Amino acid sequence: MLAQVFSVANQKGGTGKTTLSMNLAAGLSKRARTLIIDADPQGSAGQWAGLSPDERPFPVAVISIASNLPREIKRMREDYRYLVVDCPPTLETGVAQAAMTVSDKVLIPVLPSPVDLWASVRLAEAIEQVKIYNEALQPYILVNQLEPRNAMSRGMQQALDEFNIPALENGLRRRAIYRSSALEGSSVYCMGKRGEPAAQEIDALIEEILKS
Template sequence: MSAKIIIVTNQKGGCGKTTLAMNVAGVLGLNNKTLLIDGDPQGSASRWAASSSDEKPFPAAVMSLAAVNDKVNREIKKYIDDYEYIVVDCPPAIDNKFTSSALLIADLALVPIVPSPTDLWAAIGIQNLISNVSEINEKLQARLVANMCQTNASISKEALSLIEEFDFPKMTTDIYQRTAYRQSAALGGTVFDLDNQKAREEIKALVSEIIDALN
């Protein structure tokens, strides 16, 4: 059985991409053989996993392929039979050849967006890239994930109407801005290592939606 490949991408930095990728990969890794590929030259995902203790290592294998760039699809293929899931944390730039290459073999692209008009306008470029790659990779699906939502504010009507203009749907689960996500990075784990029920429920629900989309 070959791995299902999940790409986490957005051209805009500051959308919580690595936090989402690490929590999704870590939770998948609790019950499935999972590989997280760090495609960001800053190496945030690799540093995150390295922060874990020897007694409790990060639940997924982590590997940096940031230097591979436009041939990353070939590198990922080498690991496809060894894992059940491969999650790729892409660099935050649309003109980056890494993302285009990774999308060529992806099953699902997750696009985390902060639900504000400026962030949604900035995500149009990634929509265009995914649409172009979809013509080559016909199995590719894409989903928006409302990320870093403010607890006291529902997604504004303006943001919701912009979301509806996208070619692909939004996941039902929204991820809120919680200290648990920052704490999970410091511990080198996931929100499942912390006593924050809401954060755990969010990630669990999102992972369930991801599995449903892949099946």
């Protein structure tokens, strides 16, 4: 069976693409063979995995690819069950669009802030263009760093209705444990009790995207 390909994209930086990619892949790897493709020249995914201690390596391999991304992804689909592509925070190089042309789903992490919402408008346009080449592409907005008591977080749903892209029911809360896991080259699954709430929300997210 060919791998399902999940691209994580947003042309705005700081929305949590790499954090989502790493933890999503860690969760998927508990189900089946998974690979992270670092398509971001900043190489954050590789740096994250490289921080893991020898006795506890990051559970998913990271490979860095920039050129011929669609061809390489197609080739790797035969060897894995899930591929997670961490896209660069730009649409200018076309790398994110290239990844999306061979993806099954694209997850768009958006912070509960006006600036992030405005930036996502352009990505939504780009996805419409990609769908000319990949009709089956399923885009989803994921609200990241939610703060349930914050008025902006609670008002997000109304704003997301303005997009032609569905929002996932399971968002991710703002949690320090995500940053801590990066510092340890790990995922929230390996952070003990402190990581459990985050691991549970990643699991719920995975359940939702695998069913959608």
